[in-house]
Amino acid sequence: MKKIMVIGAGTMGNGIAHVFAQNGFEVSLVDISEESLAKGLATIERNLNRLVEKGAIDAQTASAAISNIHSSTDLKNAAGQADLVVEAATEDRELKKGIFKQLDEYCGPDTILATNTSSISITEIAAVTGRPEKVIGMHFMNPVPIMKLVEVIRGYSTSDSVTKRILELSRELGKIPTEVNDYPGFIANRILMPMINEAIESLFHGVAGVHEIDTVMKLGMGHPMGPLQLADFIGLDVCLSILEVLYEGFRQPKYAPCPLLVQMVTAGKLGVKSGEGFYDYSSSKKAEVVSAQFRQG
Structure with missing residues (x-):
């Protein structure tokens, strides 16, 4: 070969x-x-x-x-x-x-x-x-x-x-x-995507801000990158697509994409690839927290 x-x-x-x-x-x-x-x-x-x-x-x-x-x-x-x-x-x-x-x-x-x-x-x-x-x-x-x-x-x-x-x-x-x-999401995304989705849900419900959520996961759990910044890196459209595959495959509410993720993808805020997601990448490669409010309503 x-x-x-x-x-x-x-x-x-x-x-x-x-x-x-x-x-x-x-x-x-x-x-x-x-x-x-x-x-x-x-x-x-x-x-x-x-x-x-x-x-x-x-x-x-x-x-x-x-x-x-x-x-x-x-x-x-x-x-x-x-x-x-x-x-x-x-x-x-x-x-x-x-x-x-x-x-x-x-x-x-x-x-x-x-x-x-x-x-x-x-x-x-x-x-x-x-x-x-x-x-x-x-x-x-x-x-x-x-x-x-x-x-x-x-x-x-x-x-x-x-x-x-x-x-x-x-x-x-x-x-x-x-x-x-061969089951939906295999192992990597079956575990990773619900975590990212839960981080977005936490933001959506006002539990904490973008920087705070990522800081907890980096300093508290030893992750090299917080889940919201990681979602930006992967592409929010890709995250949504994978969550939809998981939800379709298992039909369990825990895999349903957060409404905020759906809205952001619809608005074209896809993360690094579009210059803006949960962070702003428009002026430099360094991620800066977007000033927009992400809470529901």
């Missing part, structure tokens, strides 16, 4: 391509937009240079990694050559299912199809293919080049041999894989 195709040149996709390329794999980075590919490649090069500056890798390793990546907008051609595909497109169920239908048609019969989804059912995605035993979740954490965890999710039909190979491959990348089963 030496030829890897990564679908999506955004934050997660370019990070996944970076890690594979840095570890000697030949990578095809595929996106529908040349502009997105250019941005993704620029990000990879910038992040590799930072690692060189920090002494984590040498310049030769960085140069080799860049040369291992080839970008393309031609999904069919790239898929036909891949030993493994890692899909990292937008967290949209129908979009992902459409991509996997195409991959099943374009890829060789032995190609493993992995998705970086953080919450959508692997079994549901696999069901649109003729190879459900070769479909698996490979959920990297952001930022991919730094974070060690890979959540490896078995669908209902995922074979033991494919699971074993992806666990081994994750270790080859210097990651620490953890195998979980």
Whole structure:
């Protein structure tokens, strides 16, 4: 397994391509937009240079990694050559299912199809293919080049041999894989998102302010980042999407998204990506608490 195709040149996709390329794999980075590919490649090069500056890798390793990546907008051609595909497109169920239908048609019969989804059912995605035993979740954490965890999710039909190979491959990348089963949110987001939602509920009901809630969790619980700032970093739209998957899957009130989160996403306040969420990022990269009141009513 030496030829890897990564679908999506955004934050997660370019990070996944970076890690594979840095570890000697030949990578095809595929996106529908040349502009997105250019941005993704620029990000990879910038992040590799930072690692060189920090002494984590040498310049030769960085140069080799860049040369291992080839970008393309031609999904069919790239898929036909891949030993493994890692899909990292937008967290949209129908979009992902459409991509996997195409991959099943374009890829060789032995190609493993992995998705970086953080919450959508692997079994549901696999069901649109003729190879459900070769479909698996490979959920990297952001930022991919730094974070060690890979959540490896078995669908209902995922074979033991494919699971074993992806666990081994994750270790080859210097990651620490953890195998979980296919239930809404898996493990990472099943635990993380209700915590973030509860922090938003606490803000909504006026229990404390943005800074105070995050300070309690950082100083009291040892979290490197408070839940509201973390939500901004993830993207409030992504948090809402994952909570909706959890609520749809379990039908339990504790997974229902806070009305404040719904309002903020509707208003386009998505966090870092939009320049404002619970914090204001418009004038600098440093998070400043937004002056707006977040209480209900």
